[in-house]
Amino acid sequence: MREKVASSYVIEPERRIPVIxxxxxxVVGGSATGVFAAVRAARLGAKVVIIECQxxxxxxxxxxxxxxxHSxxxxSGKxxxxxxxxxxVLSRLPETDRSQGxxxxxxxNPNELKIELDALLKEAGVRIYLHTLYAGIACEGGRITTVFVENKDGRGAIKAGFFIDATGDGDLCRDLGIESYLNPNVQPPSAVFMMQGTRDEARKREYGLRPNDDIVPAMIRRYGKEFGLEPDWGWDNFIPGLNNIHFxxxxxxxxxxxxxxxxxTEAEIIGREKMRKVIRMMRKYGNxxxxxxxVNVCSYIGIRDSYHFRTKQRADHMDMLMGKRYGDVILNGTYDIDVHQADxxxxxxxxxxxCITEGADGSRTVTNWRRDMGLSCDGEMPTYYSLPFGVLVQEKYENLIAAGRMINATQEAFGALRVMVNLNQIGEAAGVAAYIAVNESKAVQNIxxxxxxxxxxKGGSANIC
Ligand SMILES: Cc1cc2nc3c(=O)[nH]c(=O)nc-3n(C[C@H](O)[C@H](O)[C@H](O)COP(=O)(O)OP(=O)(O)OC[C@H]3O[C@@H](n4cnc5c(N)ncnc54)[C@H](O)[C@@H]3O)c2cc1C
Incomplete structure (x- = not known):
């Protein structure tokens, strides 16, 4: 169990917990990763419950x-x-609320997606608990039997045949003592906000930027110090259907x-302070x-990276960059290896x-990693990478899969895998594997x-066979 070092301890009195x-x-954790895991398992016939603390x-x-x-x-785009x-799920959104770059x-529109994810879960017959926090876990031998949750009704127990940890940080894995590690460079979190006020063409020209370039990072470099903002390599994007508001x-x-x-807690507060500083800078020096x-503040800070948990196979960036293919493929992707570093x-x-490096000072250098590694730069290059099922198989518990950014991956592989189109597919794979484990009474290691x-x-994933 998670042990916090404290100066003193109390013993919690034993109590009877209702099985709710x-x-x-x-499924614990309800990002699209968790929702897609739940929906996939439910559509195959499993009785599924999902809990989400937001x-x-x-x-x-x-x-x-x-x-x-991402794409x-x-x-090749073809x-x-x-x-x-x-x-x-995207095709179900009204056309005004989605678009392709x-x-x-x-x-x-993130609010529209929320409503569509509710509908997807309800249609699949998944039992839903919102405002419900995972609070602990119980096992018998190598098998998990129960998770404990806290919500408006107090503490409750959920019993299941298979558990999917989709909490991002791997809260269940951590409590179960599965071996974990941090990457040498833990990618920093960012607190995202929606800002009204994006039209500033005259100033973009003054800064030497192109019409589609983002002016705010350039302004932070020039004026940020006055507001206590250090140079950052922030970015923004439009939101379909919203006029003059970007995230x-x-x-x-x-x-x-x-x-x-x-x-x-500290990261949330610093993140929100920084948002306000950006707005104040724009009010003084913007158009x-x-x-x-x-307009809107994220309801929780976006966490890119924390603990990773050991599984049978570690996702390796060189296998991905070389386009290695697998019979037990669970994911295809193209998103670049993208590592945010503090320095x-x-x-x-x-x-x-x-290989492109963009500095917080606005610098941009382009090299070629293939050439630098002595690899050929001619001929056909892979146009996407893949991942095998073994990356999801932890070896300590027979009825658990961790799906999400806690993935077992080299730092560079994680830089690519952490994006949502990839983690969404990992969620789907976890849901399918959970169904097989329950249906065939198999340990995850034997699936x-x-x-x-x-x-x-068969469930609609492209080219995964
Ligand atoms: C600022 C920022 C920009 C990014 N840009 C992009 C981008 O442009 N495109 C892209 O695809 N990816 C992007 N990423 C990466 C991507 O968003 C994340 O890696 C991904 O969302 C992680 O998904 P996840 O399901 O593992 O975790 P999360 O999305 O963090 O989901 C975890 C879920 O579990 C819930 N939860 C956690 N603990 C508990 C608990 N104890 N009890 C109950 N529920 C719990 C949380 O509330 C949450 O809903 C970005 C990330 C950040 C932070």
Missing amino acids: CEADVC NSFGGVATNGLVSVW FYDL KQIIAGLSEE PDLSNFF RADTHVFGLNCAHADEL PDEVYAL TGIQFMRLNGE DGVKVAQLLS
Whole structure:
């Protein structure tokens, strides 16, 4: 169990906890990763329950205000490599509330997505608990029997045959003592906000920017010091259907591990202070004809990275960059290896060999990782990467899968896998595997990964077979 070092301790009195739900599969955490796990298992016939501590589903995509899922296509833009629930749920949104960028990224209104995820779960017959916090776990031998939750009704127990940890930080894995590690460079969190006031063409020219460039990072470099803002490599994006309102991610918070209560609290407060500083800077130095305002604040800070948990196989960036293929494939993707670092800025490594480093000082350098590694730069390059089922299989408990950013991956592989179109697919794979485990009374370690891939494919996932 999670042990916090304290100066004194009390013994909690023993008490009887009511069993509030019994299910085949219990999903803890309701970002799209968790929701898609639940829906996949339920559609196959499992009795599923999902618990989420916020008031709505979607995680960083909705409550974190990062309303963009990357392209469903390979790098040629012609072959669809991702489909499944990511495609289904976006296609259900009203057309005004979704759109595609030139690179085929998918933008959507996060509030609309929340409502669609509710509908998806209800249609699949999933038992839903919102405002419900996972609070503990019980096992018998190598088998988990129960999770404990806290909500308005007090403490309750949920019993299930299989558990999916979709909490992002891997709260269940941590309590179960599964071996964990932090990456050498833990990617910093950012508190995202929606800002009114984006039109500033005259000033963009003054800064030497192009019409589609984002002016705010350049302004932070010039004026940020006056407001207590250090240079950042923030970015923004439009929200379909909203006029003159963008979501902004200018507020990296460095040096804190948000898997711990005190550091999470501090990060939330620093993140919100930074949002206000950005708005104040824009009001003083932005376009005088604009009314800059904080329209919406994320309901929780977007966490990019915390603990990772050991599984049978570790996702390896070189396998991904070389386009290795698998019979038990559960994921296809193209998103670059994208590592945010406190000192040097962002580094992107692309399948085609490009390696781009963007500094907080506005600098941009382009090299070629293939050439630097002595690999050929001619001939056909892979147009997408894949991941095998083994990456999800932990070896300590027979009825648990962790699905989400706690994935077992090298730092670089994680830089690519952490985006939502990838984690959404991992959620779907976890749901399918949970169904197989329950249906065939198998330990997760004995599930046939090829069968997972086949069922994923039958359920609408593209090219996963
Ligand atoms: C600022 C920022 C920008 C990003 N940009 C992009 C981008 O442009 N495109 C992209 O695809 N990805 C982007 N990412 C990455 C991506 O958003 C995250 O890696 C991804 O959302 C993580 O998904 P997850 O399901 O693992 O975790 P989360 O989305 O964090 O979901 C975890 C869920 O579990 C719930 N939960 C946690 N603990 C408990 C508990 N104890 N009890 C009950 N519920 C619990 C949480 O409330 C949440 O709903 C960005 C991330 C950040 C922070």
